[in-house]
Amino acid sequence: MTSKQSSKYKKFIVGAATAALVASAVAPVASAKDFKDTKGNTHEPAIDALSDAGVITGYPDGSFLPNKTLTRSDVVKLMGKWLVSEGYKVPTDYKTNMRFKDLKPTSNDELLQYAAVVKENGVFNGSNGNLLAGDNITRENMAVVIVRAFDTVEDIELVKYVKDQDFKKDVTDLAKAKAEARTAIDVLDFFDITNPAAPAFNPKATTTRGQFATFLHKTIKTDFSEVKAPVVDVDKVAVDAAAEQVKAGAVTVARGNYATDANKLAAVQTYVTSLVTEKDVVATVVAGKTAGEYAVTLTKGEVKAEKTIAMTFDFAADDRFVTEVNALNATQVEVKFSTAVDASDIADKVTIQGTTLTAQSLSEDGKVLSLTAKEAINVSKATVVVEPIKTKADAKVKTDKYVSTITYKDEVAPTIASVEAKTGGNVATSLTLKTSEPIKATGLVKVNGTYVTPVFTDASTISVSGLALEAGKTHTIELVNIEDLAGNKTVSTSANFTVGVDAAAPAATLSAKGEKQILVTFSKSMDVNSVKDALVSGTVKDEALNNVETGAVTVVEGSKDTQFLIPVTANNVFTNKASRTLTVVLTDANKDKLGNKITATTQNITLTKDSVKPVATGYKVIKDNDGKVTSVEVNFSEGLAAGTPALPTIVSENGVAVSDFLGGFTTTVKAGDTKVVYTAKTPAPVSGKFALSFAKELVTDQAETANKSDAFNYTIDFGQAETATTFELTSANAVENVITVTFPEAVKGGAVANSATDLANYSLAGKPLAAGTTITLDSAQKVATITLPAGSVENTDQAAVFTVANIQSTSGKTLKTYTKTVGVEDNVAPVLLSAKVLDNKSIELTYSENVNLTDAVSGVFNVGDDFAITVGTTALNLAEGELKAETVSGFNKKVKITIAQGVGESATTLDLTKAIKVITKGSETANIKDIQGIVQKVGVEVKVAKEVN
DSSP, X not given: OOOOOOHHHXXXXXXXXXXXXXXXXXXXXXXXXXXXXXXXXXXXXXXHHHHHTTSOOOOTTSOOOTTOBOBHHHHHHHHHHHHHHTTOOOOTTTTTSOSSTTOOTTSOHHHHHHHHHHHHTTSOOOBTTBOOTTSBOBHHHHHHHHHHHHHXXXXXXXXHHHXXXXXXXXXXXXXXXXXXXXXXXXXXXXXXXXXTTSOXXXXXXXXXXXXXXXXXXXXXXXXXXXXXOOOOOHHHHHHHHHHHHOOXXXXXXXXXXXXXXXXXXXXXXXXXXXXXXXXXXXXXXXXXXXXXXXXXXXXXXXXXXXXXXXXXXXXXXXXXXXXXXXEOSSSEEEEEESSOBOGXXXXXXXXXXXXXXEEEEEOTTSOEEEEEESSOOEEEEEEEEEOOOBBSSOTTOBXXXXXXXXXXXXXXXXXXXXXXXXXXXXXXXXXXXEESSOBOSOSEEEETTEEEOOEEEETTEEXXXXXXXXXXXXEEEEEEEEEBTTSOEEEEEEEEEEOEEOOOOOOEEEEEOSSSEEEEEESSOBOHHHHHHXXXXXXXXXXTSOBOOBOOOEEOTTSTTOEEEEEBOOSOTTSSOXXXXXXXXXXXXXXXXXXXXXXXEEXXXXXXXXXXXXXXXXXXXXXXXXXXXXXXEEEESSOBOSBOOOOXXXXXXXXXXXXXXXXXXXXXXXXXXXXXXXXXXXXXXXXXXXXXXXXXXXXXXXXXXXXXXOOEEEEEEOOOOOOOOEEOOOXXXXXXXXXXEEOSSOBOOXXXXXXXXOXXXXXXXXXXXXXXXXXXXXXXXXXXXXXXXXXXXXXXXXXXXXXXXXXXXXXXXXXXXXXXXXXXOOOOOOOXXXXXXXXXXXXXXXXXXXXXXXXXXXXXXXXXXXXXXXXXXXXXXXXXXXXXXXXXXTEEEEEEEEEOOSOGGGOOOOOTTSOEEEEEOOOTTOSEEETTOOBOOXXXXXXXEOOOO
């Protein structure tokens, strides 16, 4: 068969498809003129054209089988071969790196090769990671494959091009196709590769060989010259890629979230810079509008992209400080730390001026210390001190000392925080209520409008029993006339609640706890009495189901009533056997707190004779705040029997026996202890290495047949004798704005680094010392006298935070930062701010602060020596008694001055047609002073306003 093909068609045959897109799916035997089954077929023109072009061939029997359905593996092979013919390589790892989950190294080798090629080049992506080789290819997937193929070979983007075109779509069932296929079908529709006369595309139908030939033939004949190869803006690609790299995250910075904004920003900038790997892309970070958010600008050339990320800040490894101290309510205070602290070292570490703290507890994570005040907290600028506390990670390292001030008064009335009522059936008989803060054990309680009798379990918890609360209904509880510990009262507060139903039976499991204890663990919190009554002696049986004597059951501390220990008290349990399999009878008398019973059952538990000697597992040297060794702890592998272990023999690193090491030790062990504590009689600093030898049978375990420890030795390195590199300041005092700082040793002074006379090494009330402050050292260079200049203290403060840092002793030691409080007094003179005429003899003056008048005679003050008044260019000549002053009722910052010179027509008055000025004069004896006795500022000139009514 001959046909005249256009040059465009031949160009595509030669340049784009000579590798035979479908040849790999057919046997290359029959030619078009020999096909016995294509005559009159609707796809005959396409089959003939592709056959004449050498793109496809038929089967050995002379058929083409145009109606045969193509499988997904057929398409993978033909597309793969086509890509290889176009210069694409088969990946070398095609047999070891499966591109599809349902292929194996033992799969058809040809299929593995071409599956790797098509997947790597984005022509065939599979379904949910699977190839599904034996499945038929649908028409919608055929469209996707053809469009991808031509995109890949021609380096164009057909989908993108068509998306921007405005055209009338012929395909009527596009909505039936999957989303990805719709855009590919649009491509075939736009270029009339689909058949406008048959508008139904049938995307979910299968594809035959003939259909594929027609679609391919039409696609090859299509002129894609208007579809430009995409112009790649390499700068935009780089910036977009960098934007994908920038993610929210956490950074470590000194003081964590309490770091300065500048330090946080610097840490985030470093973090973002580390994320961006695109060459020449610059990332700039600024703080966002919301705390914790940062705006990132990415630029390369003229291209810019912006992205906002959320960041969190982790504490640095060496952060050991108090982050905040807050009063939660009238009697509860919370101290938060940046790192976990040692629970054994929290006693008496926190003080609040004017408040007595009576109890403290530490959170499970060791970072929150809760304290209770004896009386309601009502303080203003009270000094808060948190002394250094040992950290949980290392007892040798303590938190930084914290000094600040707190102002707090509880003015919030208590409310209901939560109500809980539960039942295992249909009716709850009790409830538990928690208030928003501790309250006094007074007031009334109503449930569903009826007064009930409350039980104050603790200051914040009320329990009510004897109720009948139906599940599935809404109930109301009301508190009447309750009062918190600060005296804030609530006349009435109420809350609605429903009854929770928990009818699930608790489950129990058994485990061995040592050789003669059985641990019973329940899945729910249990009624303690029911468990103790149910697990009485006789519930444990031996192998012959005889009773085994047991002791009283105890609740495991901290288990929230879910774990109970049954002690086996029978003698000679392991006389003839190394292990015993016992049976525990668990009756339904075991109930949870709602009365739900366990399912009656028996369980076996194997107890094994303890024949293992207690072994020392390590030691710990305990030192006090001064670095003195107070004790040595030796830990053991199991609980020990009560006793008094022998003292170790001690030899120095020079081989000399030490008989009076730390004045000797005392020790005792209580039953169950897992360590022996040797307490020093005379604590002292220790340096160097010492060998401690512990005798055989030092300790005994609690086994039925007691096991005793073997002899063992420890060489303990107490470290080198420390040369102090720091020193501490213990106190500083202030009198009349002169602060005296006494150092324990001579310090540097003068114009040198770390000088005690350098103002930069001190701060007061959170600010640097004022300019004009003088600091001098005594002749021994141990006492610094700091004199605050006049005008440097605006308000009297008996607890101004005073900090000293960065000072060195003459021997080179550095002062540990000192932070405490001192009292300072207002030394700022009152300043005349304004003046206005009241009448032709009187002027009202306004000052910068409250003022007092001194030397009054019948409430009137003589102030002629305190002011000068000019009218126009003439200064009034007024004697001390010729200018009177008096206070202005209700206005402590105002003073009224009145001219009292002459009488009648000879009286001096103000010429209100001229400019009038008031100028302050005076000395230390001036009559106008502030409440601290500081005279008004001299030389202040103000123009008098004339607002006479």
